[in-house]
Amino acid sequence: MTERSLVLIKPDGVERSLIGEILSRFETKGYRIADLTMLTPERALLERHYEEHQGKPFFEPLVEFMMSGPVVAAVIEGNRVIEGVRTLLGPSEPTTAPGGTIRGDLGRDWGAKVQKNLVHGSDSPESAEREIGIWFA
Numbered sequence: 001m002t003e004r005s006l007v008l009i010k011p012d013g014v015e016r017s018l019i020g021e022i023l024s025r026f027e028t029k030g031y032r033i034a035d036l037t038m039l040t041p042e043r044a045l046l047e048r049h050y051e052e053h054q055g056k057p058f059f060e061p062l063v064e065f066m067m068s069g070p071v072v073a074a075v076i077e078g079n080r081v082i083e084g085v086r087t088l089l090g091p092s093e094p095t096t097a098p099g100g101t102i103r104g105d106l107g108r109d110w111g112a113k114v115q116k117n118l119v120h121g122s123d124s125p126e127s128a129e130r131e132i133g134i135w136f137a
C-alpha cells in the first residue's frame with residue numbers, strides 16, 4: 001500500500017550541506033520525492049508540529065533550534081514508507097544510532113539541550129497526514 005511520510009532535514013543537516021546526501025538515501029532506497037520545499041519555520045508552525053512534546057524539558061530548546069535556520073520539508077512516497085524512513089533514519093540519538101543509518105553515519109552529539117539529529121520522519125500514518133497538512137498547507 002502506497003503511503004506518504006513527512007521528512008524534515010533539520011537546520012543542522014542544511015547547515016552541514018547534507019541535503020543531497022540525505023535525500024539521496026531515500027531515493028536510492030526506491031522511494032519517490034513527491035513534494036519538496038525549503039523554509040525557515042516560524043514558532044507557530046513548530047508548536048503545531050511538535051504539539052505532542054509540549055511541556056517536556058526539551059520542547060523549548062527544540063523549537064528554538066528548529067527556528068534557527070532553513071529546513072527542507074519533503075513528502076516521501078512509497079510502500080510502507082513511514083516504517084522505511086524511520087529505519088533509514090535510525091534511533092533519535094546519533095551517538096548510539098547504528099552505522100548504516102543516516103543518524104548513525106552522519107550525526108553526532110553536540111552537547112546541546114536538544115538532540116541535533118539531522119532529520120525528522122513521521123511515526124504513523126495519522127502523524128504523516130497531520131504533518132503534511134502543516135508543512136504543505
Ligand code: IDP
Nearest residue numbers: 058062091092113114115116117119120121123
Ligand atoms: P524522533 O525525531 O526520533 O521521532 P521524537 O521523540 O519525536 O523523536 O522527538 C522529536 C525530537 O525532539 C527529536 O528528534 C530530538 O531532536 C528531540 N528530542 C527528543 N527527545 C529528546 C530528549 O530526551 N532530549 C533532547 N532532545 C530530545
